[in-house]
Amino acid sequence: MNENKTKLTEEEKKLFGDLMPEELDEIISSGLNRRHFMKLMGLASAGLLASHLIGAEQLFARSAEIGDIADLAPAAIENGINVSFKVNNTAKKVLIDSRATLLDTLRERLDLTGSKKGCDHGQCGACTVIVDGKRVLSCLTLAATCEGKSVITIEGLAKDNELNPMQAAFLKHDGFQCGFCTPGQICSAVALMKEAKEGQASFVTADVRQNQQSVILSDEEIAERMSGNICRCGAYPNIVAAIKEAQTGKNVEQTWLFAG
Amino acid sequence: MRPFKFTNTSNASSAINLLIKNPNAKFLAGGTNLLDLMKEDVERPDELIDLGRLDLTAVRPLVTGNNVVGISIGGLGKNTDAANHPLIRKDYPLLTKAILAGASAQIRNMATNGGNLLQRTRCSYFYDIAMPCNKRLPGTGCSAMQGINRMHAIFGWSDSCIAVYPSDMAVALSALNASVKVMQPSGTARIIAIHDFHRLPGNHPEKDNNLDHGELITAIEIPKNKFAANSAYIKVRDRNSYAFALVSVAAGLELAGGKIISASIAMGGVAHKPWRATHAENILRGKMATVENFQMAADAEMEDARPLAHNKFKIGMGKKTIVYALEQAFKGTGYKA
Amino acid sequence: MSTMEKNYKPEQPAVGQSISRLEGYEKVTGAARYAGEFNVSDLLYGYVINSTITKGKIISINTEKAEAIPGVVKVFHHKNRPSLAWFSMQYADMDAPPGSPFQPLADHKIKYNGQPIALLVAESFELARYAATLVEITYEQEDFKTDLIANITEARAPKGGLATFLKPPPPKPVGNFEKAYENSPFQASGKFVHGTEHHNPIELFTTTTVYKGKGKVTIYDKTQGTVNCQLYVANVFGLHFKDVRVISPYVGGAFGSGLRPQYQLFFSVLAALELKRNVRVTLDRHQMFTFGHRPPTVQFTRFGASADGKVNALNHEAIAETSRFEDYTEVVVNWSHMLYPAKNTLFKYNLVPLDVFSPLDMRAPGGSTGLHAIESTMDDLAYQMKIDPLEFRLINYAEQDESVGRPYSSKELRQCYLQGAEQFGWNKRNPEPRSMRRGNKLVGYGMATGIWEAMQLPARASATITTEGKLHVNSAVTDIGTGTLTVMSQIAADEMGLHMDDVTFTYGDSKMAFAPIQGGSFTVSSVGSAIKAACNALKKKILKKAKSIGNSPFKRVKIDEVIFADRKMISIDNPAVFISYSDIIAANGHKVIKSVNFAMPKVFKLKKYSRAAHSAAFVEVEVDEELGIINVTRAVTAVAAGKIINPKTARSQILGGMIWSISKALREESITDHRFGKYMNMNIAEYHIPVHADIHDLQVIFVEEKDDIVNELGTKGVGEIGLAAMPPAIANAIFHATGKRVNQFPIHFDTLM
Incomplete structure (x- = not known):
């Protein structure tokens, strides 16, 4: 994901300059998570987001700090398992620790942080995702059991920038x-x-x-x-x-x- | 969670063979209880054998000769599917109601029928590994006995354990005289009546049930009943949904006009297993279905109750819930207050 | 579609319009990132280890087994921690009560059950949680006390301190209470017992610390005060303020729990600084029960009324739990005399220090506790006198605040009573208890009064006209779900005569303009006023710039001779004379124009008034006497809280307060096993928060209330007032339904059977 390190375009600089002039230098020097940025910009230009909606602090935070997610595979994986499954209709293959829950795999490995951890014990429902058409708790689902399954998360509900x-x-x-x-x-x-x-x-x-x-x-x-x-x-x-x-x-x- | 080997298999006998090889291995079905307990460090298997691919999910009529004698529910079928199966909704609505009274939609989509029977207690001392607990660590003592025991048993407890068994589904299965069909390591089937499946704590509270290591629940079999139209599952809990039972009652009345041919009553939230209310059933047999008779039966059932410091209320609540469930059953399954 | 409300009309002032949350799109698509969701590269995960004893000493910590596991980086504990700030004062945050704040890893002493005593850092969360179970700790236990009721005779007066500025002690006695009470023809008294509650926001407390080298850190934290956490981290770790940046873009609920820095912040920063790596520490749900909480309390009331229905004697005493190290206090007993003008009063508030963590403000702290006792005792009196409880309130309506002898800056409580009663259908109430039924269920109506002080704290804001002629406003304040982003944008848009589309508000970053912690319902009044002040300063700069343009028509124009509307500065005398913001920026060499300003409460003016939001709650309950099941089937809360900036988000705040009321009265409680000094339901399966099925018909009324005194915006805050009146209204409705008065919260239905 080297695109993360891509420099800001002039246009992007201008937008940041508008939203948060005092932060511009820092954004430029730290690099930007272009994927998120482009997504939000797409929304804005499609009229889905008024410019003020782009919480600048959050854009900044994402852009300045997020590194290469692909490198997040932890150094110590015990009982490693290769799991192939679909997430939001995209095929994914991840090497995981057998202990990894679907929730942690989504959040920590695939950078899909929309599914939330509120209790980690099946008591709150914040981690609910849809697996093969059914709502389940991702905190009590081992990722290892998801081989060949199709997972839809909150990030996969909007289609072509159109909200569900x-x-x-x-x-x-x-x-x-x-x-x-x-x-x-x-x-x-x-x-x-x-x-x-x-x-x-x-x-x-x-x-x-x-x-x-x-x-x-x-x-x-x-x-x-x-x-x-x-x-x-x-x-x-x-x-x-x-x-x-x-x-x-x-x-x-x-x-x-x-x-x- | 402690590290564990994750093993896949697609047939029952190989799953069983894998399990017997390792005394510290466990089957993984829905995982809703097991993973919770593993995260709490209460359960510590070093191998999980995933049963997710086993084809033991079907709901089908039980047939003897040319006669339908009941229904069979796959041990690895999901709770949601069992509750919503047209045959079960029509002929065993008590089971549907009991399943739907438990947990949440998400959990019922994950939890299996066999796994439901194997739920462990919610006793907070069992869950807290810093606390003594005979169920978790035999011989350490029962912290709940002199502790916070509002949720605990009033029937059948022992000096070593006062925990209650939390399933709703099993309470209905008890009233329905179900059997648990298991596959043994030898490959042969064993049928265990639901009343013999779960145990009272006695001196071995660490054993919740009579399933042996290496046995797999393949199906739950329910004989036909004559109270589909006159059954009710009533659950009293600390909030209106998504909470464990303080007291629950499954009741079915086989009626001839206003007369009770037979009554089937089981209670949840009161003992280490689904508590079959045989005293009440005996009293009601052949009697008229009146509130007075319901009350008499409920009083008789609760006579043997031995409450603890914080759960005396369960006696009154138990009586009223039995009466209420019988009233609802009498009014009919479709009746709504 | 646009997230902007369809009925938002740019030509009207934004303030007062129902506008959907501006961050809503991010929240419904999962794009909103909370503190634990900044997946920086090279991240380590910390898992906190907590004491399993309540009091005593750590004898040994053996980390060998844990550290032998591949992927485990280090275990930090009191013996190997780096040197930290020594003076307890340096651990004090903006919300610290009098005493010595808890210092994690200070030494081997255990002060409460669940005290964090070590941090295990590993390459993954699952690994950290597992390896933490392998750390062996031995203790020497000492006797402890955690039971408020058993130790109630040890109650003593709280220590004074800065905290009393916002939490005044009980008012001095007036008249002769004992004599007046004795002579009252009508008397009501009660003992009210409340259990411990924990905030339990759904987001777990979490901190991601990004190590920036050389004593510099950027911290994503779950908090209600970015500056508060910045101050704490800089003080404790001896860092420069400018090197500590705390960012809280989204906060997944807090309800007071984020008013003080929580221990995951300490551990995350400690590990990041020591390991020179990025470290995330997330508490688990059990650990959410190991810090601040609403304290258990015992209250006693004795109210006397004369034959004409006037309350003439008020006695309210409260005894609350605190820790051994801090004197946490709440305003519990000060409210009755603000509401009812009695001539004889006696109020007391005492604390029992126990071996627990310090309590912490939790939504409507003190108010939701005290008003239950006050309003249920009032209800009791009304029944004794056979006066309608609503009529009884109106007979005793306080035109001014008798507790201090000052008028209210505004008070539309009477309208709350009347409009609430009308909407609810209070007149359909049969006054006799146990007289109303629906099927086999008893039905009860109850009502009660609510009050919450309207506060304002000093705050700063920055306002900038951007190169595109738009407005950018910022403040370090957080948005914990209250709607701060939306409401501040509305205020700023009106102030500068702009459309909502032209305004950006950024927040939740300690680098931005100073804001106090977000709580006490004072955020809109404090930060909103600062935005107003910053915009006013900006207007002056714009005018100054306009004057400097050659042949400027504004040369002789004063600031009060212009208005700012329609993206322009316009002369009032001659509307043809104007300059647009883009032209001003052009004249400024295409550079932004920025202003930072400060808003403070006008103390001398405010001192002449009492300032409070009021409410009236009307509740219908259904009680199934067979099973003892209680349901709040219908409720109306009428609120007078000054200017409502955004009725949509404000209504949601009140609805939230009403659901908290149901929870407080009927559901939630942390239950302690005092043999172990430990809460036994440290999870949200058994700590019962209401679920969807517990909630029925809830209605909110905002009563019009104009207030030119309270602050420039005329706002009083809506975060707490929804939780003031309704808990006692539920208790009163249960009495009406059943004839049984249960004064213990939560009301478990087993007590009714």
């Missing part, structure tokens, strides 16, 4: 605050849409003996089925509203008043 309708609905309904549980919530919600289509039941389903297809989920059903994803900030009502809107495609108005 679930992502867009989360944005619209303020379905997050700190954003840390968000990738897990969204992956979980995306998989939930499929489960509902298949007519899967939940603990609050009125009569599980009745098999149904394409269930339109009530608030209660959404809440029960999303209960494996904990949000400490308390964005639950907004998340439920977002999922409802994504499922029905209809505008969901939230009941609230503003007298000020």
